[in-house]
Amino acid sequence: MTVPHSLPVERQAFRDAMAGLAAAVNVITTDGPHGRAGFTATAVCSVTDQPPTLLVCINRTASVYESFTGNGTVCVNTLGNGQQALSNAFGGKTPQAQRFEGGCWSQGVTGAPILEGAKLSFDCKITSSTSVGTHDILVCEVLDIRQQNEADVLVYFARRYHELAGTQASA
Ligand SMILES: NC(=O)c1ccc[n+]([C@@H]2O[C@H](COP(=O)([O-])OP(=O)(O)OC[C@H]3O[C@@H](n4cnc5c(N)ncnc54)[C@H](O)[C@@H]3O)[C@@H](O)[C@H]2O)c1
Numbered sequence: 158m159t160v161p162h163s164l165p166v167e168r169q170a171f172r173d174a175m176a177g178l179a180a181a182v183n184v185i186t187t188d189g190p191h192g193r194a195g196f197t198a199t200a201v202c203s204v205t206d207q208p209p210t211l212l213v214c215i216n217r218t219a220s221v222y223e224s225f226t227g228n229g230t231v232c233v234n235t236l237g238n239g240q241q242a243l244s245n246a247f248g249g250k251t252p253q254a255q256r257f258e259g260g261c262w263s264q265g266v267t268g269a270p271i272l273e274g275a276k277l278s279f280d281c282k283i284t285s286s287t288s289v290g291t292h293d294i295l296v297c298e299v300l301d302i303r304q305q306n307e308a309d310v311l312v313y314f315a316r317r318y319h320e321l322a323g324t325q326a327s328a
């Protein structure tokens with residue numbers, strides 16, 4: 158197959174285009190011997206349902222990177238309407254302990270913090286990872302799921318938050 162010759166896509170052009178891709182907002186957490194940590198991520202998606210697997214992309218320069226790879230666990234907590242403050246707290250710069258002060262947390266099978274009030278929580282173990290450019294793709298097997306009935310969702314689109322009205326999650 159011949160790939161058409163074209164100019165390289167500039168970093169800013171890529172980001173401008175990606176800003177047009179609406180995405181759910183998630184607080185990704187971990188806990189274990191390498192410490193409790195969390196960060197905000199929109200780069201999350203389903204991979205396969207056999208075994209139930211999702212992926213999370215994490216920047217290797219993030220302060221939380223060693224905690225996630227060291228612990229080998231993640232909980233993907235999907236945010237709903239009115240949880241922008243949590244997203245901003247986990248979105249960088251804020252010290253780890255302070256990030257967790259904005260929510261109530263419990264623990265599930267992996268020990269990763271589960272956010273009370275999250276619309277969805279996927280408790281996972283990391284089964285593999287692949288480095289691509291600045292990021293690692295974490296492949297995460299889902300061991301447990303918690304789901305709220307009222308499935309309003311916080312969406313990040315065009316560089317700002319949008320609230321999507323509630324609907325029944327398991328219609
Ligand atoms: N995948 C990511 O790492 C990612 C995604 C969204 C936001 N962010 C962080 O939030 C900040 C604000 O984002 P914004 O949407 O308001 O404006 P922005 O112009 O920085 O980013 C626009 C879009 O480009 C993508 N993007 C941004 N930084 C990226 C990166 N380092 N690697 C891969 N994709 C990236 C995301 O889809 C983002 O929504 C970013 O500068 C970045 O630090 C990172």
Ligand SMILES: Cc1cc2c(cc1C)N(C[C@H](O)[C@H](O)[C@H](O)COP(=O)(O)O)c1[nH]c(=O)[nH]c(=O)c1N2
Nearest residue numbers: 196197198199200214215216219220247248249250
């Ligand atoms: C809306 C939104 C979405 C994302 C982010 C931010 C925000 C505000 N960030 C950035 C990430 O949350 C941030 O780098 C971490 O919190 C680590 O920051 P510190 O290095 O601890 O300051 C982010 N980082 C990442 O590695 N993958 C992702 O998918 C996203 N998505």
